[in-house]
Amino acid sequence: MCSMKVCIVGASGKLGQYMVQHALDRGYEVVGVCREKSVSKLDAFKGRITILPGATNDRAVIKRAVAGCDGVLTVLVPWGVHQYSSGTAQAVLDYTRPNTRLIFSCGWHITYDGQDVYPSSLKREETIARWVSRLTHLIDIDDQVEACRRIFASNTRWTVVRGSDLEEGESQGLPVWSRHVGDPSLQSNMTRRVDYAQFMVEALTNDTLIHEAPAIVSCRTPSALAYASAH
Numbered sequence: 001m002c003s004m005k006v007c008i009v010g011a012s013g014k015l016g017q018y019m020v021q022h023a024l025d026r027g028y029e030v031v032g033v034c035r036e037k038s039v040s041k042l043d044a045f046k047g048r049i050t051i052l053p054g055a056t057n058d059r060a061v062i063k064r065a066v067a068g069c070d071g072v073l074t075v076l077v078p079w080g081v082h083q084y085s086s087g088t089a090q091a092v093l094d095y096t097r098p099n100t101r102l103i104f105s106c107g108w109h110i111t112y113d114g115q116d117v118y119p120s121s122l123k124r125e126e127t128i129a130r131w132v133s134r135l136t137h138l139i140d141i142d143d144q145v146e147a148c149r150r151i152f153a154s155n156t157r158w159t160v161v162r163g164s165d166l167e168e169g170e171s172q173g174l175p176v177w178s179r180h181v182g183d184p185s186l187q188s189n190m191t192r193r194v195d196y197a198q199f200m201v202e203a204l205t206n207d208t209l210i211h212e213a214p215a216i217v218s219c220r221t222p223s224a225l226a227y228a229s230a231h
């Protein structure tokens with residue numbers, strides 16, 4: 001078997017830990033980046049992965065972490081007001097070697113071609129989140145939008161996986177996807193994190209997803225079962 005070396009940026013979070021497990025299950029060599037204070041969250045993987053502690057938008061840390069990697073899985077989070085998402089994305093775009101597979105995570109609110117049709121409940125949620133972010137400075141949704149704008153404009157081999165609402169629980173299988181939010185198959189708007197992570201890791205070796213921004217939903221949700229996937 002030809003083994004891959006992958007970097008997981010944001011490895012200590014819920015999605016990150018599932019991605020580490022899926023990558024190890026596939027026999028990949030794993031390098032994880034997470035904040036210093038979160039290193040202990042990866043204790044279960046001690047000795048099996050390399051951990052580089054640091055903020056994910058620390059360019060020096062990302063440069064070291066992605067060196068020699070065939071794929072990079074990045075959890076894009078809109079934390080804080082200091083270009084955390086866009087700084088993370090930019091560092092990954094700048095320091096990966098050509099032909100590296102880059103997979104990024106975000107939510108349905110990101111649009112690639114402007115053809116998404118959002119349910120009014122989702123638009124309301126986004127409006128509220130924007131107000132909360134302006135008042136608290138805890139999150140910056142617009143910075144995640146900027147991160148994705150840069151990814152879409154790059155000439156890298158990117159995939160941006162747009163997650164529905166997420167829940168914990170046993171795997172239900174590889175999620176189904178659609179190019180656009182608004183597709184009836186996505187209506188149930190729920191995916192298990194473990195399956196989201198599997199979709200991210202599988203995307204590393206699925207070239208049909210290059211330059212796609214798949215919006216995903218669990219394959220066992222009523223909407224996915226009712227409508228055959230568009231793909």
Ligand SMILES: NC(=O)c1ccc[n+]([C@@H]2O[C@H](COP(=O)([O-])OP(=O)(O)OC[C@H]3O[C@@H](n4cnc5c(N)ncnc54)[C@H](OP(=O)(O)O)[C@@H]3O)[C@@H](O)[C@H]2O)c1
Nearest residue numbers: 010012013014015035038076077079105106107163164166
């Ligand atoms: N949650 C949802 O319902 C939802 C829905 C759609 C899409 N998504 C997407 O799914 C991905 C991960 O979602 P998740 O819910 O599973 O979350 P998660 O994996 O727990 O990820 C949270 C990440 O944010 C980091 N983080 C937390 N607080 C931080 C801070 N103050 N400063 C810097 N980093 C901080 C965490 O690092 P530490 O371990 O160091 O804390 C972790 O890497 C994201 O890309 C998100 O956009 C989520």
